[in-house]
Amino acid sequence: MIRFVALGMAALLMAVAFAAPFGRGLDTPGVRIYVMQTDDTALQVIYEWRTPERDAVFSTVPNGYRQEHWNIITPGLELVSDDNVDRIRKPGGGKFKRLELIARPSDVRLDKEYQPIAEYGVGGLLVYTGHLWPETKSGEYVNATFDFTPAAGAQVVAFGDRALRLENWRSPEAHPAFIYMGPLAPVETEDVMAVIDPQAPRWIIAEFNSLVPSAFAALSDVFGFSPDTKPNLFLSAAIDGEPGRLSYAGDALPSQFQIMLRGGAWARPNRQARDVFTHSTIHEAVHLWQTGARPRTDDTPEWIHEGAAEAIAGEVMVRLGIWDGAAFERNAAAARNECATTLENGSLNGASARGDFRALYVCGQVIAEATARADGKTVADFWKALIERAGEEDGYTEEMFYDLIEARTGDEDFAQAVRHFARTPLAEPAVEISRLMDAARAASS
Incomplete structure (x- = not known):
């Protein structure tokens, strides 16, 4: 699973630089976030804003995560939820510059969502910074730096960094990241x-x-x-x-x-x-x-990349000799069958909203493999072209995806068939899948 998020322009411009301390330098962050591992299952998190704020705004995490697993230590502040955001504020109004809280992991895994904090081996925690990172009122991440302090005898690992502590840290990818804090020593190879x-x-x-x-x-x-x-x-x-x-x-x-x-x-x-x-x-x-082709907007369907990842994984399995052609086709047939079942509940584009996440994978795989058949190339070949086009146009959209199908296959009818398959509630999904595959064969002939 992968999801993409928006950062504010200031955060994007400065994401590859280390921030100077408050009051110094043009890249001074709006908030500095201190994340300290207090024991095997808890984090102490302190926010220090450069200027007073009326509230700290965070995107809502499913299952009321913050309400259940955040304990606000700073007196006079409360956590409230409204309009798909969680806010920390003073009940009677007013501003504040410092917020301290304790955050713990949830025992329940969240569907199609990054786990805020997860226990990771004995004495270790894996932290997703996106759920600790405040947002602007327009939903972009604010300009922030992080300090990570693991428990005694532990270390922090973030990309190529491994240290007893990280200070004024920003992700090299200008994006929320996973941070490990614990006793495990990372293993570095030529690849990872x-x-x-x-x-x-x-x-x-x-x-x-x-x-x-x-x-x-x-x-x-x-x-x-x-x-x-x-x-x-x-x-x-x-x-x-x-x-x-x-x-x-x-x-x-x-x-x-x-x-x-x-x-x-x-x-x-x-x-x-x-x-x-x-x-x-x-x-x-x-x-x-x-990630070389990030969605341009939040409403770009996830099945586009999840289904392609399923299909490309199968292509690589064949390339590595792990699967033969028969195993690849068995996997493709299983995806078609499961897709037909999931689409009995509604359209593919509506799958996320109704919590039918398997549809994103198996039906996305059906579309990816049908497109590859119509294109006469592999799914990876199609994605090479999508990455190139997305780089030219600041990310990809659903319409760009259909336009690229038409451009590569030269078949407007097939591109329209894919659009119909994704957007329309299907009365007979199994029949529609067969029609889509027939349309792909016709486009390739």
Whole structure:
């Protein structure tokens, strides 16, 4: 999973520079955020604004996360929620310059949302800065720097940085990021800097260490470039209990992705576990390349990139000799069948709003593979072109996606068929999927 967010122009212009202390330099942040690990499961967070503010505004996190897991320490401040934002303010009005709170992880994983704080191995926490970062009234992140202080004996890992403390830190990607604080030492290779939970089964660690170099080399080849920033990878596992459970949760950000494995079915190598781990890990890795084409607007459908990541992961599995053609087609057929089931509940473009997140993956994969068939090329080839066009036009939109389909296939009817498939509630989804694939074959002939 990957989501993209908007930053304010000031934050974008200054994101690659380290901020000077308050009162010095043109890149002085509006707020400095101190994040301190107090124990294995809690963070002390202090906000210091350069000028007094009437409220601190944050995008709402699902399931009332802040209401349940933030404890405001500063007297005279309250947390309220309205209009899809959480606000911290003085009940009677007035301004403040300092806010202190305690934040803890949630026991419940949030669907299609980055986990604000997650326990990561013994004594470790993985923090998503986006949920700690205040926003402007227009929904952009404010100009901010972060200080990260891990617990005694621990260290902080962020991209290529690993230190006892980070001060006045900004992400090199001008985007929210994952930050690890804990005792685990990162492993740096030519391809990545990885933080790997030693509790993960040995076969998983061996699979991870073997897969990453070959998958990254294949992705660099099919996309024609490598990420500018050495990627940060995080792998954790909690495999005791629930013997039959096989849960893989992955989240990606520009130049970072993290994997959380849960369930006893990971304990020993087996075909299903190996297949899920390999395909899902390559899917998350694909997102590192897809960030070369960020959506221009927040309402650009997620199925465009999630479905493509599913399809490209399959192409890479074949390229690496992990799957043969028959295995690839079985995966594609399974996606078509599951897509038909999910679309019985409504349109693909409406899937996120109704919480039908699997549709984004399997139906997006159906569209990606149909488009590749019509194009006569691979899904990765199509995305190379989308990345190039998005770079010329400040991101991609849904309409740009359809326009590129028409431009590459030379078939307006097929592009219109894809648009109809995504936007329209389908009375007979299985029939419509067959029609889409037939239209793709016709476009390629």
